[in-house]
Amino acid sequence: MAAAxxxxxxxxxxxxxxxxxxxxxxxxxxxxxxxxxxTVNMREAPTxxxxxxxxxxxxxxxxxxxxxxxxxxxxxxxGDTGWVARSMTGKAxxxxxxxxxxxxxxxxxxxxxxxxxxxxxxxxxxxEKRRDWVRVERASGETxxxxxxxxxxx
Numbered sequence: 001m002a003a004a005x006x007x008x009x010x011x012x013x014x015x016x017x018x019x020x021x022x023x024x025x026x027x028x029x030x031x032x033x034x035x036x037x038x039t040v041n042m043r044e045a046p047t048x049x050x051x052x053x054x055x056x057x058x059x060x061x062x063x064x065x066x067x068x069x070x071x072x073x074x075x076x077x078x079g080d081t082g083w084v085a086r087s088m089t090g091k092a093x094x095x096x097x098x099x100x101x102x103x104x105x106x107x108x109x110x111x112x113x114x115x116x117x118x119x120x121x122x123x124x125x126x127x128e129k130r131r132d133w134v135r136v137e138r139a140s141g142e143t144x145x146x147x148x149x150x151x152x153x154x
Contacts, residue, residue, distance in 0.1 A: 040060075
């Protein structure tokens with residue numbers, strides 16, 4: 001007679017710990033949005049009467065750091081903070097050039113041809129992500145690959 005194998009269920013403690021860790025990771029996950037209006041004001045406080053700090057263009061990526069009513073507290077790639085109307089944001093992924101210059105390459109490799117060079121703060125539409133590389137599109141329509149560590153966004 002063959003011995004029966006019994007599947008051992010996970011302990012309740014293990015399941016509880018796993019769920020707690022998953023919730024903790026979700027709480028610290030970076031929430032990103034991008035500007036969906038043609039231009040949007042980043043304000044000092046979550047009201048239309050507050051001072052305008054910056055005018056942001058369509059696609060500009062922002063990290064959400066808080067929420068208050070119909071407003072989002074946000075931070076940009078330079079660490080500047082402010083508030084934007086939630087209705088003026090979306091989830092279309094974009095990146096911003098972080099360094100002084102960045103090479104736009106024909107393929108996701110440092111040995112591939114340089115198609116163009118871009119300056120700090122240039123806004124790039126995200127087309128595809130592959131490991132440590134992002135395929136992007138410039139405002140001019142030019143496309144290529146950039147190293148993920150040299151851009152900020154999602």
